[in-house]
Amino acid sequence: xSFLQSLKKTFVDDPKRRTKKIYYWCFHxxxxxxxxxxxxxxxxxxxxxxRIGKDGRVGMMQVASLIVRGCNLRCxxxxxxxxxxxxxxxxxxxxxxxxxxxxxxxxxxxFLSGGEPFLHPELERLVRESAKIWNESKxxxxxxxxxLDRAKPELLRALRETAFELLVTEHTxxxxxxxxxxxxxxxxxxxxxxxxxxxxxxxxxxxxxxxxEKKGMEGQDENPVPYNSDPRMAWNHCKVCDCTAINGDxxxxxxxxxxxxxxxxxxILNADLWKAAxxxxxxxxxxxxxxxxxxxxxxxxxxxxxxxxxTAIVPARQLPSNKERMN
Ligand code: SF4
Ligand code: SF4
Numbered sequence: 001x002s003f004l005q006s007l008k009k010t011f012v013d014d015p016k017r018r019t020k021k022i023y024y025w026c027f028h029x030x031x032x033x034x035x036x037x038x039x040x041x042x043x044x045x046x047x048x049x050x051r052i053g054k055d056g057r058v059g060m061m062q063v064a065s066l067i068v069r070g071c072n073l074r075c076x077x078x079x080x081x082x083x084x085x086x087x088x089x090x091x092x093x094x095x096x097x098x099x100x101x102x103x104x105x106x107x108x109x110x111f112l113s114g115g116e117p118f119l120h121p122e123l124e125r126l127v128r129e130s131a132k133i134w135n136e137s138k139x140x141x142x143x144x145x146x147x148l149d150r151a152k153p154e155l156l157r158a159l160r161e162t163a164f165e166l167l168v169t170e171h172t173x174x175x176x177x178x179x180x181x182x183x184x185x186x187x188x189x190x191x192x193x194x195x196x197x198x199x200x201x202x203x204x205x206x207x208x209x210x211x212x213e214k215k216g217m218e219g220q221d222e223n224p225v226p227y228n229s230d231p232r233m234a235w236n237h238c239k240v241c242d243c244t245a246i247n248g249d250x251x252x253x254x255x256x257x258x259x260x261x262x263x264x265x266x267x268i269l270n271a272d273l274w275k276a277a278x279x280x281x282x283x284x285x286x287x288x289x290x291x292x293x294x295x296x297x298x299x300x301x302x303x304x305x306x307x308x309x310x311t312a313i314v315p316a317r318q319l320p321s322n323k324e325r326m327n
Contacts, residue, residue, distance in 0.1 A: 059107075077206040143166060171201060226276060226305075229306075
């Protein structure tokens with residue numbers, strides 16, 4: 001399907017939820033090139049939510065939980081380094097952390113994310129438990145959509161009954177993927193599960209670089225290295241100013257920083273190269289609401305140096321698979 005056909009399909013053929021789709025396109029496509037467009041959104045909407053409520057919980061725009069480390073795609077510049085990572089986070093640990101953080105946080109949105117969340121063998125349970133625990137938040141699940149066509153009926157029922165909305169980040173133009181996505185969307189429509197396609201097939205905003213001259217980890221073909229930017233410049237071009245993420249008893253300012261820390265712990269990233277990201281000290285469940293609020297409002301942290309100092313647009317591409325490399 002050509003780009004123009006894809007645009008027509010998104011905005012013309014399916015008029016349902018058109019406003020939301022336009023919003024996502026503007027947010028992701030225009031925002032990628034013109035990051036200043038985020039400023040009104042940040043100051044008029046996000047910052048106003050960040051306050052301590054009467055119940056002592058900290059209001060915020062959103063909180064994410066990364067439930068799967070790996071992915072079934074290999075996107076170059078993946079923010080969570082998922083092409084090189086494997087495994088999932090145990091459902092019991094995730095649910096226990098949600099229960100505790102729910103006593104401290106009041107997010108407008110709660111996200112299940114990954115890697116690819118549909119690779120989690122207990123996704124249905126996580127969906128139902130998240131809905132019970134984050135019952136004042138709108139629920140979202142971010143997926144690349146390639147496993148929707150074979151998702152178990154019980155899982156789709158759970159998504160519908162809990163009113164989760166799916167954000168499908170289509171990442172490739174491959175015909176075999178198109179077939180799977182269309183089959184998946186047909187199932188979602190049949191089940192009455194709301195979903196929005198987030199455009200992500202032409203270009204991405206990179207958060208790190210590849211430099212295979214520098215020593216990476218043994219056994220890794222790609223060697224992601226951080227930038228060394230002025231933190232303020234990096235913050236000014238940061239489009240994830242509100243993507244707080246829970247990690248056990250820790251609360252990370254953003255998914256890129258959490259992912260870099262996890263990837264170093266898992267031996268995927270070189271700790272020496274990424275040491276600037278490792279200095280980050282997240283608030284924990286023992287932190288006061290004031291300390292959590294301070295984290296949310298913090299701008300241009302020293303750790304932001306790992307991000308690009310200006311928008312780094314790269315073509316959306318898949319890394320070669322192990323099989324392709326050997327041929
Ligand atoms: S689909 Fe998402 S998580 Fe998977 S490799 Fe691509 S960007 Fe990373
Ligand atoms: S480290 Fe700083 S600049 Fe980079 S994504 Fe996180 S908040 Fe944004």
